Amino acid sequence: MIEDEIREMLDEISTKKRRNYSEMLRQIDLHIGQDQLLCRLWKEDGITQTQLSERLNCEPPTIANMVKALENYGLIYRQRDALDARVNRVYLTPKGQDIKEPIEKVWRKQQDKLLDGMSSEELLLLKKLLKKMADNLS
Amino acid sequence: MIEDEIREMLDEISTKKRRNYSEMLRQIDLHIGQDQLLCRLWKEDGITQTQLSERLNCEPPTIANMVKALENYGLIYRQRDALDARVNRVYLTPKGQDIKEPIEKVWRKQQDKLLDGMSSEELLLLKKLLKKMADNLS
DNA sequence: TCGATATGCTTAGCATACTAACTAATTACT
């Protein structure tokens, strides 16, 4: 069945991409996923932890741990919301802003490797098909 | 850049698929990844831990932990190799064999959801493009 | 106004997954 093959290949891509990614991020002293959180803050600095968990498709406790780690690294800091004392707002430190370029370099390297040898029509098709899958999972 | 969009979409698919998968596997009392290990044993019962780590694209310590867990669940058992006392060979128990069907059901459910609304030409194309990415990552 | 409910986050515990450092067994080489 072609459906089985596609599922198996997606699993293979996920794990290999993860390993690959992880290795590259280690060179800039980050763990996998931390780049995604920082990326979110480039776009929405001062976002709450709950919002982060929604954006990154993971649960609040996961965010709590990641935020704690990134805070210890000095890449982000937290500030209690003035209007709602339950809310933690997360902000980038200067160090957290500076790491944007190295991260984007890692991303480019990753996608160059992943998409090597694909024509622009293939890229367009791929994008369309991936979009469909992503929507199916929502 | 379309390359960025593709990378982002792949990340999204990976995490969403993982969450989805995880949830479905929980209903048959398995954790994510354990199905993959069992699947390997259906194909190659009595394989060594090192071979498992190669097949599943992960490191030996990861396999050691997974094998320990699955052994505790009573789904697999280990036997020291007769010719090489360093080697652990991993075998399915009857209970481990019986769980094949429920797992395959989860997979079918997952791929049905993922590939919903795709024509057979799209599936063929998708397979081709995924194959290319998987090869690029090797 | 006050009790019930909802919301934001944390803690505890478990699983995958990694690296680094280790033990034990085997093989290779001098």
Next chain:
DNA sequence: AGTAATTAGTTAGTATGCTAAGCATATCGA
């Protein structure tokens, strides 16, 4: 034959990711 190198697994420690349970703070409704 005896030492060195290799191979197979394990252990310790750290990170993401989850659920379940708990703690504040806020809000809603009688």
